[in-house]
Structures are given as C-alpha cells and as structure tokens.
Amino acid sequence: MKNLFSIYNKVRHKIIQYNPHYCRTTDIFLKQYFDGSKELIGVEIGVMSCGHAQSLFYHLNIEKLYLVDPFVWYVGFPDGLTHYPDIENDYKKSVGYAKEMKGKAVIIRKKSEDALDSIPDNLDFVYIDGNHEYDYVKKDLDLYYPKLRVGGVLCGNDFTPMHLGVVDAVLEFADRMNLKLSGSMVDYWMIKEKM
Secondary structure, three states: OHHHHHHHHHHHHHHHHHOOOOOOHHHHHHHHHHOOOOOEEEEEEOOOOOHHHHHHHHHOOEEEEEEEOOOOOEEOOOOOOEEOOOHHHHHHHHHHHHHHOOOOEEEEOOOHHHOHHHOOOOEEEEEEOOOOOHHHHHHHHHHHHHHEEEEEEEEEOOOOOOOHHHHHHHHHHHHHHOOOOEEEOOEEEEEOOOO
C-alpha cells in the first residue's frame, strides 16, 4: 500500500507541475460571486504543494492569500493512509511558489488554530482542506468563520461520503449558524450574511 501511495505522490506532483491551473468548482463559484471587481484576501487551510493555490491565483483577483499548513504527518483519511508522504518536498514547493507570487502568497507553517494571530480579520474567503477528521473540520469552521467579513465565503473540499468527518462537521455548522449550504461536485460553500 505504501508503494502505491508513493506512486500517487509522484503522479500528483506531475499533474500539478504540468497543469497548474486545474479548477475546483469553488474557484468557479468564487470567480462569479466576486466578479473580479476587487482584490481578494483569503486563506487556504491545507496546502500540500500549492496546487489549489495556483488555481485560486489563476482564476481570482487575489491581493493576499494566506496558506496555512503545519506540513506534518497525520492519519486522517478513510483508507488509513498517512497524509503528506513527502512533507518537506511539499513545503519547499510551497515556499518556492510563494516567492514567485512576490508577497501575494504567505506560507504559515502552523496548525490552523495556531495561525489565527497571523491572519487578518474581514477576509473575503476561507477555503478549508486540512485534516478531514470531524473534530479538526469543526474546529476550523468555528475558528475561521469569525474572520470573514459579511458577504465573505466559507468554503472547502471533500464534501463526499468518503469523508464523513467533513460532511458531518459542515452540515452541523450550517444548521447551527442558519447558513445556506451550497456546492457542486465535492466542494461546498456558505456566505456569511451577518455578524
């Protein structure tokens, strides 16, 4: 199984290298929602090697994107595989990409709860794709929702039956906060309508 995962990791890096502007449905929604009218400030929790960050920069008018990831090993997927088989390589790629963006991308190598003081309030969007276990997703939703401005978007990835921790945490949060939950494919999003 570990050999299969290292093959996946090599292929994943090639896909990101050769197709840096792949698009998630959230990217399309954010592009339409914000209409390119202003520069956006956002956060992505769970970075890997900046594949999705590249897509965000390609599709959106980004002023600043905070990329939060501790770049550590953890088990948090249904198949029991350890996430980040090549942590330091992912970190180096992320740092390299942030340098290419000339100050528009900021790498924060911390757990999401430890990064809060490094991130401003009144964000336009928060994209959550970190540890997929229920408790971690719930914590990210609870901690980062207050960082959004009214009209800001709380969104994320892997809202699928394969990741029930994500599904449960997102559904409970949307219900508790009385937010309209939308999505497409495996992404979800909610708009903050009031303080």
